[in-house]
Amino acid sequence: MKKAFLGIFILLFLFFTPKTFAAENFSTDYNVTYSISSNADTKVNIDVTLTNLSNNYYASSYDIEVGFKDLRDISTQQESDKVSSTIIKTENGSKIHVPFSQKVVGKDNKLNFKVTFNTKEIAQNLENVWDINIPGISKKSDFSNFKVAVIYPSFLGPPAYIKPSLPHVLENLSGNTLNFTRDDLGESGISLAFGKFQIYNFDLTYHMQNTNLFSIKTELALPPTTNYQDVQIEKINPKPLNVYIDGDGNWLAQYLLNASQKLDVKVNGKAKVYLTPRTEKVSKKDLDSYLKQTSFWESNEPKIKKLSEELKTPKAIYNYVVKTLKYDFSRIETQSPRLGALGALGKPDSAVCLEFTDLFIALARSAGIPARAVNGYAYTENERQRPLSFIKDVLHAWPEYYDFDSSAWVMVDPTWGNTTNGVDYFNVLDFDHFAFVKNGIKSSYPIPAGGYKYSGNLNVKDVNISISKDFAKTEKNLVPSIEISENNIAGFPIKGKVRVENRSGVLSNSLNAYVYSDNFTPSYQNIFVPVIPPFGKVILDFAFNKTDILTNEADTIRISLDGKSAYKNIHISPVFLDKWFILGGVLIVIFITAIPITYSGLRRISLFRQKRDNNLRGEGDKPTQKSI
Structure with missing residues (x-):
């Protein structure tokens, strides 16, 4: 929004004889009307009355300095006479030089003139919001009176805000006309807005880099939903491993980068920004x-x-x-x-x-x-x-x-x-x-x-x-799943996890997931699921009580979340019927059986070797026959 806060400055160029000019010799009254059309163009009508406070001076010209560079269709008039004005561009706007065709002399006599022009620097149509900015005045003491009327299109309705806050202006609202006084304007002027929210498109690029010789997990911050704004992520490429919410409410998207890898992440979406904050209880x-x-x-x-x-x-x-x-x-x-x-x-x-x-x-x-x-x-x-x-x-x-x-x-x-x-x-x-x-x-x-x-x-x-004009509603898409062992041993608690993924581009509401079982207790469990940011996931624990050690039965564990369901078939059996227990038992039996067999076989081999060794030693020791 472009603010014309430089105000309206007056410069009096007076010709006089023979005495020295004093500014106190004139009083100045302004009546300014801003008529705003439906295309956001504004017609400005400035009516000025100069009143002589002395018999010794008269005004031959008058300068009005405004904080606008866009001035079109300029017209100046003194009483019923049209006069040619000169526009001088300045660093901060424009100066309108008005030469007077008539001289008004004498105390209490008045000189009236009018300046009109069109500008696009007062009002802006920003799709969902209209901004209207009324310039202030440089020095209130320069003006005896300064009144402003703002006529705006009736379809805009009442203003969303007026700065500074001026309750009496709204109380005295007449149709679609707002009236301000010199004291209302001040130096900063008046800022008005019409609308309930503004919508922004955003197109963001994040340049990620891993300068290490090993893989790292890193993260980037996505624009979050806050108590002043709602955000929807329409596209994120590549998809993150996860998105989580930190202690300040930021949405942090996690990525795994390989050694020396560069990665550009593109994010597109929309934000709807509100004027006033939502309540937020904080411990x-x-x-x-x-x-x-x-x-x-x-x-x-x-x-x-x-x-x-x-x-x-x-x-x-x-x-x-x-x-x-x-x-x-x-x-x-x-x-x-x-x-x-x-x-x-x-x-x-x-x-x-x-x-x-x-x-x-x-x-x-x-x-x-x-x-x-x-x-x-x-x-x-x-x-x-x-x-x-x-x-x-x-x-x-x-x-x-x-x-x-x-x-x-x-x-x-x-x-x-x-x-x-x-x-x-x-x-x-x-x-x-x-x-x-x-x-x-x-x-x-x-x-x-x-x-x-x-x-x-x-x-x-x-x-x-x-x-942007539109903020299309994006449906939430929470997808639940169950992580639990298919085979469980009787006599121990049955533990599992609920995994909830947000596959939509908007923040989910906090809600409850329900876990059901026909055969195990508790048969019904209520699990709180916190808010999940777009493309994020949470993993939550649940457990069934331990069963009798001889329990041998099957069941289907069910989860229900926001109208969606997930199922997982499980079986619980005594430890001696567990396949791993049986396999372990078989291995133990085989091991135990194999020990004596192995020992017996090894002993036979040992005895055979000993006998063979003895036989070999006997042959070697046999004495030879001597000749007699």
Whole structure:
């Protein structure tokens, strides 16, 4: 969304004699109407009234500086006379120079003129979401009155949010017209959004490499379903060995890489992003993990602790970070190392989104508020006001904290709160933040998509995101199976495993699997199956009680899960009927029988050899006959 937060600046070019000009000699009233058409084009009508506060001066021309570069069909008029205006392009937008054809002299006399033009920089139709951004004003004291009316297409319905939060505007909503005052606008302007969700297509490439001389198991992070977004994986090639959920809720796909192997993994899918978070009950034990000091989040350092004791609340911490740090655009090009929270305090004028995030997290943790980082993609068309600066694929980082009142993780963006000159990214975020990973237990792991590169090829673009219209429903596909020995020995428990595979591209719900047996106890078992990420699997244990040692019977073990079934025939028999027992017994009998036979045979051989040896010795000793 492109924000015109540079505001409307007025420059009075007055000709006077003989006294020196003073700005207090005129009052300025504005009535601005933004009429937004169904094709998202906006007609801007600016009615200006200059009132003389002195008899000594008159205005010969007037400049209006607006934060738009796209100005079309410009028309200027003083009273009933058309006048020729001049458009001057500036670094931050355009300046409209209006020369006056009539001179209005005398105290309390008024000069009225009108400027109209069309622009596409006010409203954007982003498929499922419409964004409307009303520019602020440079200095409220420059205007006696400043009123704005926004007329939007009625089919949009009421706004999903207004930033800043202005309850009285919605209370006074007249049909499809919103009215704002000078105090409502401020310097940052008004941001409106219409819609319930936004949908993004994602096309990601992960470059995996094993530099070892042996095989390794490694993993990559897929964009996960969170309390702000639903994700469906439409294609992943090659398929992983498994996908599991880590302690932060990330989806980690496991791969086996052979020695010196390179592997490119392609992932395609869609994400549906919501404005408000779903509730998520988290145990105290798990939340304690998000209070610890770790690298880049130096929550126990005296300087951090002192600040946290003063700030105390997430809102105060957010405001402090927004006001203290300054975004340094030069660091995007230089790829400077991450500073961490302490480093950000030491160099407050040299921050990027990581430093805004790290400082918020460290202060929050030090104040006893669980907090962690989110890394991902954020939609923007104005990288000066809403910059993206996380690693090569122009990603973004922002923090989230756990709100005990709502029992939910709440995302905030102090970086954009700073770069947009104060737009509220604390009370309401937007539809533009799409999370790739969450870092809480570790400050730098897992790595988001876009961070898996081959050395020497760091600038390749691996993250491609586009807005989509549809989010087709993908049916869940859980496939159960049974792992249990077919032959079991009576007198011992019968142990088995339930294997559940998620063969769909969406996160499964937690549910129960049911294991049945007609002959063994318990005849019915209820096994809890946790949520399983796309293409992941879990293996769960079950067991039947031990049976009588003389049990000899067969049974069919059945499992039922989410309308699907699996079967496995098993047999239980006494130990003396077990085929291995019988085979072992036969071998033992053969062995025992063979011993005396072998011994007898060996003894006969030994006696035969002894007799033969004796005979041989007798022949050799026989005396010879002598002659007499």
